[in-house]
């Protein structure tokens with residue numbers, strides 16, 4: 011595990027322990043059960059792909075460890091509406107507070123402002139966080155293979171399925187991809203960002219494009235419509251994009267441009 015990832019995971023362990031001390035599992039489960047119906051995250055991606063369009067998971071991200079503050083004018087509801095108007099299929103909202111300046115409330119309010127399914131983008135290492143995801147209204151969670159053992163990943167996925175959540179499993183290389191294939195989820199994200207150097211290389215997606223039986227998602231470092239088309243040519247037609255869109259003043263227009271949709 012890279013140093014940053016190990017540090018984040020240690021921080022998450024403390025956060026979960028603190029949350030458990032404050033709230034009972036029964037109370038958290040009750041909140042998850044009281045959440046409205048899930049919006050199908052995977053189903054929305056498949057519907058967009060079936061219509062012959064690129065599926066975009068548009069990310070609401072205020073800051074990152076590699077870039078610091080990305081966007082000062084940060085209103086999750088407005089961003090959610092702008093992404094939806096721009097043709098995004100799903101949203102991803104960072105809820106990690108220390109490195110990404112995310113917040114659970116950003117997810118809840120972004121989702122309430124649109125009709126798109128929403129992924130909780132966080133470092134999930136404990137079943138508590140999965141149940142919490144549903145309690146804050148998420149429709150899907152991210153599982154990062156680099157941060158998890160095979161047994162942990164399988165357990166977290168089972169908890170997600172039991173709570174109606176879709177799972178995006180994220181890998182960075184062939185070894186992680188092979189481990190991820192033991193999971194049930196059809197949704198496999200290929201992160202172009204090297205977790206050790208934080209450098210981005212789109213080649214990672216091309217290298218892993220030949221993964222049969224899964225809906226692949228190219229993640230990180232995407233800003234150019236030509237890159238999306240080149241990835242589509244090797245069979246990847248779902249994309250997770252944050253920073254390049256978050257830096258634009260007209261987010262709707264930038265989203266439409268990236269997807270090659272008419273203004």
Ligand SMILES: O=P(O)(O)OC[C@@H](O)[C@@H](O)c1c[nH]c2ccccc12
Nearest residue numbers: 201229230231232250251252253254
């Ligand atoms: O902002 P970018 O380069 O478009 O990348 C988005 C997304 O892939 C990135 O935020 C991400 C991918 N995996 C993660 C895991 C945790 C936090 C963040 C991420």
